[in-house]
Amino acid sequence: MSAFDFTQWPPLISDKDREILQFRATSYALAHGLLYLPPGAQPSAPTSAIHAPISLFPTPFPRDLFKQAQKLQSIYNILYSRIAMDTEFLDQTMGTEVGVGQVDEFTGKLWSGWLDLREKGLVQPLHLGLFRSDYLLHQRDSDLSLKQVEFNTISSSFGALSQKTAEMHRSLETSTNVYHASANLTASKFPSNHSTSDLVKGLAAAHLAYNVDGSRILFVVQAGERNVFDQLWLEYELLEKHSIHVVRRTFDELAHQANISHTDSVLRIELPDQSAVEISTVYYRSGYTPDDFPTNTQYETRFNLERSKAIKCPTIPLQLAGGKKVQQVLTEPGVLERFLCDEAKYGPQRVFSVQTLAEIRESWMEMWALDLNGEFGVRQARKRASDLVLKPQREGGGNNVYKEAIPGFLDSLSVRERPAWIAMELISPPVGLKNYLVRAGSGASVETEVVSELGIFGWSLFGGGKVISEREAGWLVRTKGKDSNEGGVATGFSVLDSLVLVD
Ligand code: ADP
Ligand code: MG
Numbered sequence: 420m421s422a423f424d425f426t427q428w429p430p431l432i433s434d435k436d437r438e439i440l441q442f443r444a445t446s447y448a449l450a451h452g453l454l455y456l457p458p459g460a461q462p463s464a465p466t467s468a469i470h471a472p473i474s475l476f477p478t479p480f481p482r483d484l485f486k487q488a489q490k491l492q493s494i495y496n497i498l499y500s501r502i503a504m505d506t507e508f509l510d511q512t513m514g515t516e517v518g519v520g521q522v523d524e525f526t527g528k529l530w531s532g533w534l535d536l537r538e539k540g541l542v543q544p545l546h547l548g549l550f551r552s553d554y555l556l557h558q559r560d561s562d563l564s565l566k567q568v569e570f571n572t573i574s575s576s577f578g579a580l581s582q583k584t585a586e587m588h589r590s591l592e593t594s595t596n597v598y599h600a601s602a603n604l605t606a607s608k609f610p611s612n613h614s615t616s617d618l619v620k621g622l623a624a625a626h627l628a629y630n631v632d633g634s635r636i637l638f639v640v641q642a643g644e645r646n647v648f649d650q651l652w653l654e655y656e657l658l659e660k661h662s663i664h665v666v667r668r669t670f671d672e673l674a675h676q677a678n679i680s681h682t683d684s685v686l687r688i689e690l691p692d693q694s695a696v697e698i699s700t701v702y703y704r705s706g707y708t709p710d711d712f713p714t715n716t717q718y719e720t721r722f723n724l725e726r727s728k729a730i731k732c733p734t735i736p737l738q739l740a741g742g743k744k745v746q747q748v749l750t751e752p753g754v755l756e757r758f759l760c761d762e763a764k765y766g767p768q769r770v771f772s773v774q775t776l777a778e779i780r781e782s783w784m785e786m787w788a789l790d791l792n793g794e795f796g797v798r799q800a801r802k803r804a805s806d807l808v809l810k811p812q813r814e815g816g817g818n819n820v821y822k823e824a825i826p827g828f829l830d831s832l833s834v835r836e837r838p839a840w841i842a843m844e845l846i847s848p849p850v851g852l853k854n855y856l857v858r859a860g861s862g863a864s865v866e867t868e869v870v871s872e873l874g875i876f877g878w879s880l881f882g883g884g885k886v887i888s889e890r891e892a893g894w895l896v897r898t899k900g901k902d903s904n905e906g907g908v909a910t911g912f913s914v915l916d917s918l919v920l921v922d
Contacts (some may be wrong), residue, residue: 426851430600469859496889545882547732551575572741579652580897585917616891621878629699686727884902
């Protein structure tokens, strides 16, 4: 429970101070690489950039709930690693014979490709996950709790830019007097955030485990990506702190430039001078949406990379583990116990207490499958529509169906398609919380009522039934205008933000 009054945020400031903050914030962002590429076609060597969308104040968050989210991350790292290693569970849940893959084409294609590769024999037992667990504050009367929105296992973005946003808010605190308007806006209440170096430690751990001198890490990226600086900061950190080089390629480039050895399955990428370089780790910042696979060629490229000896971040099973369907199935009786309490499988030192399982469950909203017990799942969704969001098996924003749109949507959804969707109870974030949001090129900051989503990063290197190494790896806050349902920063709905911990 928190006594903090969210309706009193941000503190009252003059128009002059608001202008000072905006000037300082956008200048800081431009000077420190808190950037996006501008919209529209860009030259291949970029010549300009714009600042990322940002908030002028950090967002208050109860200290105990922030600590709780950080504490849960290790358990989530282990949980999702074990899900990715449980082939039988993934076949049941996501496969094309009995799972979601029957009706969701994208899931089905990935799963079928993986099945084919499994039958031929996969040579790399290790998987790397760079994760982000997303939460909203949930308010019931005066009681506040932490509720998970989703768990991301592929292309978890904004690690680097979120660190820079936290640094920007720190700089506003020291360089102006404006934050003096609130006793809460002091540096000692801003939690530290080292997400760039922490996430890169995960990539470096995989590279080290691969252990071949001169090998490089491959970033598989989208053509026309505007959020490149978030990725480039990881590249610079890999090179400067770990002496690891990165090669960036799109699926289309890889169709011609990736070569997998017939004898030892080593993945090599052709460089512009025609030489080839061995890849230790494949890090996907694409491949999470069917839009990244317009033809079969991109799927073939993905499956080729999957069968190579390089360590994948993520493998196909780890990507499947991040499906919304898995998130829902985890709430069914006994499923969490399967992954966290099986002493015979994981060993007595590596299982979790009843108390820990209760804490994990406490962070979930109610979820069910639309095909639950014949018509029951859909009937419940109609009855409780005003309290629900429906989600398909997609990542990256813009796919969900909310509240009053639900009944009409259910009318149009065929019985066959139902298993691809889950129903989730809506989280109710504190009302009356405001912030000033700034977008490049749009003039003055916008004062608006907001909802802030906290993401906790983590990584895990695992394989052969065991988690080898895992860490919590910093955090992210995305803040959006209250009236926009979706959360993607890159799609223009929300801004990057940071935290001030309140008691
Ligand atoms: P995606 O994979 O598209 O990011 P999410 O599950 O994160 O899917 O949903 C997108 C956005 O929708 C979230 O960022 C959040 O703003 C909102 N949202 C999702 N689930 C809920 C929920 N249960 N309650 C309230 N808002 C939600
Ligand atoms: Mg999301």
